[in-house]
Amino acid sequence: MSTETLVRQDSAAPPVGRYAYDQVDRDFLRDRIEQFRDQVSRRISGALTEDEFKPLRLMNGLYLQLHAYMLRVAVPYGTLDSRQMRALARIAREFDRGYGHFTTRQNIQFNWIKLEDTPAALEVLAEADMHAIQTSGNCIRNVTSDEFAGAAADELLDPRIHAEILRQWSTLHPEFTFLPRKFKIAISGSPNDRVAARFHDIGLIARPGDNGAPLFEVFVGGGLGRTPIVGVSLRDDLPEEDLIAYLEAILRVYNEYGRRDNIYKARIKILVQALGPDVFRQKVEAEFAAMDRARYRLHPSIVTAISERFGAPQFAPEDGAVAALAAARATDRAFDGWVRTNTHSHRAPGYISVVVSLKPAGGIPGDATDAQLDLLADLADEFSFGEIRVTHLQNVVLGHVRQDRLQELWRRLDAAGLGTANINFISDIIACPGLDYCALANARSIPISQKLSQRFADITLQREIGELRLNISGCINACGHHHAAHIGILGVDKRGEEAFQITLGGSGEQDASVGQILGPAMTEDDTVDAVSRLVDLYLARREGSERFLDTFRRLGTAAFKDVVYAAA
Structure with missing residues (x-):
């Protein structure tokens, strides 16, 4: 597939913060929905068996789970506008049970969709320029990115532009529709890895080169699941013009050599380990060298055209916003605590990014009701140029908030149960839907x-503990990313009973590491008690401002294992 098809012109003004669809996109979605409507009708009538229908529904993001169908909606690079968020609220209200579940792929899932309602739900999505294509199946899944892209003070390059280019390149790519296994790509433009790039099939870290042109470090073969592996760096200096060609070369090598005889050995991480990183790199470089590079060249004009289809916020002058926020924090202790945990530095003077926690005490991580989704859309319009981001940690971000309006926003969030001040604390839990x-x-x-x-x-206890990533998966497929957590919990079947295994020492950031299994699995209540003992040991043994992860790495596994199993 050449790069010449990446850009189409359209006179419509782009929405702020995300790529603007044109009529070609919209006509395609309409045709796709009508095709699927016919397929659903034939399945309901019995003309199609479930085995025949399965690949068709998966192409449209529809899963069959334990109790009902589940629709997984794509949120490319985690960016939405308020109109799209309201469409999601409508689906939750009209076709589900009043809520949606945000996932670690920056998508949203609806867990109680009726098969006969699926085409109507897809129509609601299409009206808002959204879809569920390639959210399942052995294809390139939703490309994820930094939730603070285009806003973060530490950002070197805005990764959304190249994420959109990769989305267009990979969607319905004829060579990569039936890969050996699903394939996931993440991209960041910050030296602080907020996308878990090293745990992806391909992870990209963008930075400007000496001449200002983008360069990419390319990580390949990372992943979690049954065989957790930190990816290897194939290239540290890939020029922008070669981005599509080089990724295509990687996918071609994977398509040719990846295993298809064993689902558990089919991911690219297994191929990289089987061949060895050096041999894998040689094969990719050979494929890359043999390609018609001119045909795949990502010309600066294409990048410019794509970037122009993103709306840019018109930031107001600072005009005392910083001082106003400082004054508000000095007089409101609760607000000050929330600002310390739930905001992120912005590149524009007088602005700040806000992380809205979807993890209230006793709540279900990542769940949001239809009313909360509508409220987030309203607040985005009022406070953040109508723009919303979804994080891979199952929270939501309002990216561009004036600092002198931050207290007002906090009060509105808090009144709706969305003001929990726990980002990066132990209660900011990632959890898959599980059993x-x-x-x-x-x-x-x-x-x-x-x-x-x-x-x-207790928020005082959480602040004392400090940064601690706790993730939970209901099975070895690791949708809760437990291997990449400081404390990971894995659900297992122990002689027909539910049990939980603890891992320690994982990280999904630039110091990426795979969590180590602590010992035998335990009951649910024993696991909760064990986590308490782990935290108590950390608080007693940490030095200075060490994070839990730092203390674990310094002390080693034995000390933590003793405190958990000595009481058994």
Whole structure:
């Protein structure tokens, strides 16, 4: 597929913060929905068996879970506008049970969709320039990015432009529709890895070169699941013009050599390890060298045309906004605590990015009601140029908030149950839906996440503990990213009973590491108690401002294992 098809012109003004669809995109979605409507009708009539229907529904993001169908909606690079958020609220209200679940792929899932309602739900999405294509199946899934892209003070390059280029390149790519296994790409433009780039099939870290032109470090072969592996760096200096060609070369090597005889050995991480990083790199470079590079060249004019289809916020002058925020924080202790945990430095003077926690004490991580989705859309219009981001940590971001309006926003969020001040604390838990919904799961993730959230609900205790990433997966597929957590919890089947195994020492950031198994699995309540003992040991043994992860790496596994299993 050449790069010449990436850009189409359209006279419509782009929405702020995201790529603007044109009529070609919209006509395509309409045709796709009508095709699927016919397929659904034939499935309901019995003209199609479930086996025949399965690949068709997966192409449209529809899963069959334990109790119902689940629709997974794509949120490219985690960016939405308020109109799209209202469309999601409408689907939750009209076609589900009044809520949606944000995932670690920056998507949203609806867990109670009726098959006969699916085409109508897809129509609601299409009206808002959204879809569910390639959110499932052995293809390139939703490209994820930094939730603070285009706003972060530490950002070197805005990754959304190249994420959109990759989205257009990969969507319905004829060579990569039936890969050996699903394929995930993440891209960041900050030296601080907020996308877990090293745990992706391909992870990209962008930076400006000496001449200002973008360069990319390319990580390949990372992943979690049954075989957690930190990806290897193939290139540190890939020029922008070669981005599409080089990624295509990687995918071609994977398509040719990746295993298709064993689903557990089919991911690219297994191929990289089997060949060895050096041999894999040689094969990619050979494929890359043999390609018609001119045909795949990502010309600066293409990048410019794509970037022009993103709306840019018109930031107001600072005009005392910083001083106003400082004064408000000095007189409101609760507000000050929320600002310390739930905001991120912005590149524009007088602005700040806000992380809205979807993890209230005792709540279900990542869930939001239809009313909350509508409220977030309203608040985005009022406070953040109508723009919303979804994080891979199952929270939501309002990216561009005036600092002198921050207290007003906080009060509105808090009144709606969205003001929890726990970002990066122990109660900011990642959890997959687990056995409550998923047919693959061995154990329920939600109840234990709720118990842990309640156990550590005291905000004073959370602040004392400091940064601590706690993730929970209901099975070895690791949708809760437990391997990449400081404390990871994995649900297992122990002689027909639900049990939980603890891992320690994982990280999904630039110091990426795979969590180590602590010992035998335990019951749900024993696991909650074990986490408490782990935290107590950390508080007793940490030095200075060490994070939990730092203390674990310094002390080693044995000390933590003793405190958990000595009481058994």
